[in-house]
Amino acid sequence: MTSDDHAIRAEDLRRSYRGGFEAVSGITFSVQYGEIFALLGTNGAGKTSTVELLEGLARPTGGRVRVLGRDPYRERALVRPRTGVMLQEGGFPSDLTVTETLRMWGGCTSGARPAGEALEMVGLASRARVRVKQLSGGERRRLDLALALLGRPDVLFLDEPSTGLDAEGRRDTWELVRSLRDCGTTVLLTTHYLEEAESLADRLAIMHAGRIVTSGTPAEVTASRPSRIRFRLPPGMPVARLPLQLRAAGSDRDRRVEIRAHDLQEALTRLLRWAQQENVRLEGLDARSASLEEAFLEIAQSQAPTGATPAGPTAETAGV
Template identity: 75%
Template structure:
């Protein structure tokens, strides 16, 4: 892929806050035109700090950011009209209605969509006359998204876009994001919902302590983790009877096999069950999920913290 096909490019990004806390530690990645790219990570991983640099809300302490080939902080006039931004918290005047809020925002937006169209995209057309303070938390998030879409953005930044939405609202938002992508919009989102990232993202990066620890398509990220097979053995059938080649963890009659060769292991298990005349109740086989990959990284983070605390205590003795 050539450089002009990337609409977002970050190289060696660093961001440090007062007191010396480094929230973003030299990360690099690119986002292609028409791609949905997700940034994931535990709380404090540096996701929002990174997105703020891409949006031009702050300048990096070192490294470079390019959006459409421009520095979004120093060349804001060249970038801002082509981007839409949905922050974690909109902070709108509570006494304005949804329509009045959108109209106010449209007045600051070049080539804004009609207000009714923007509210209709997010399912708020029937709530246009309701004051912001009377909207539910999920409806306020929909209003945030409507305002981000007013300018028909080429690049859309979504920071936790479905927080506060119910299951139906979340699915509707996913559908809208996919439609925008099909229309050529590039989307960069952060989310705590791993199912959301797995469903939407063409590519993703998982951050930990300001660094990107793994990146790729959801399939690539999960491919390095083992698949699992679960089932329950009948009474009187010991786990020790399973073939040695199937490494199994047993909890009574409940068995879990983890493997990087799912098809072969499943074939071997079923052959053994047939030849041994054993029924495998609750048989379930599946590849690793993004959630498992994420939790593995989170566990590593917790271990790092615990080891660091232990080292500090030892140093203080």
């Protein structure tokens, strides 16, 4: 067994398609052992193309990738038994029961855990004898996850794991992923639910147009974005009366005000002191730090050319 200080490492990774379209344009990142890492991106950013390289499903056009210290494409026979993959769509035989599906997959998996254990982990034990075609969309996603966990993977790839799940199912899945991480499993996650990434990820990277635009912990990624304070002023109180230091934006017509500030505590303290001195009640007062969603949208908008239509394949047409 080779050694590496990271479970996943990509260096100047590139992937091009016929016609010269480069979906992945020289990205570098690493994932530590026992870490949940979220790979996020705008449509067509290159997430799927990147994950396929990490899973060993394709050869990089350029650069280097290592999973568990090995090349996942050239040494696939050594890497694949130690990884679990949850795809966006499992494609199960519809007439098999849930248990039969797990047993069939387990027959192709080294050291597979018992089917019943996997079903308990994902909350499908009560559906063991139900045919796959009778499962709801959310239940099929749970079955996808159960199959990915059969081999007790050291590295787990999760592609949109909570799509189709209700709120309770999503929270249960999050708890399971955290428990796997706590037991030493390395998880690489792609998701369109930014709340999911913010809640689960120890670190993350955001891709756009084949490149990594920003990376770090969720707190680090959002730290450079301003916090937000929203409220409504009482009738007859113009926005111009607010302290100049707060740099407020609003309308006297609907009385709604929004303040952006990098120091939320200082701005909120100044606002409340002003309101007390002026005997003003701030209706619907809402103060919060920047969210990952706001950071993501800011990146997407700032990177998009004004009035331009993206050239080349998109995520929907090229699977990138």
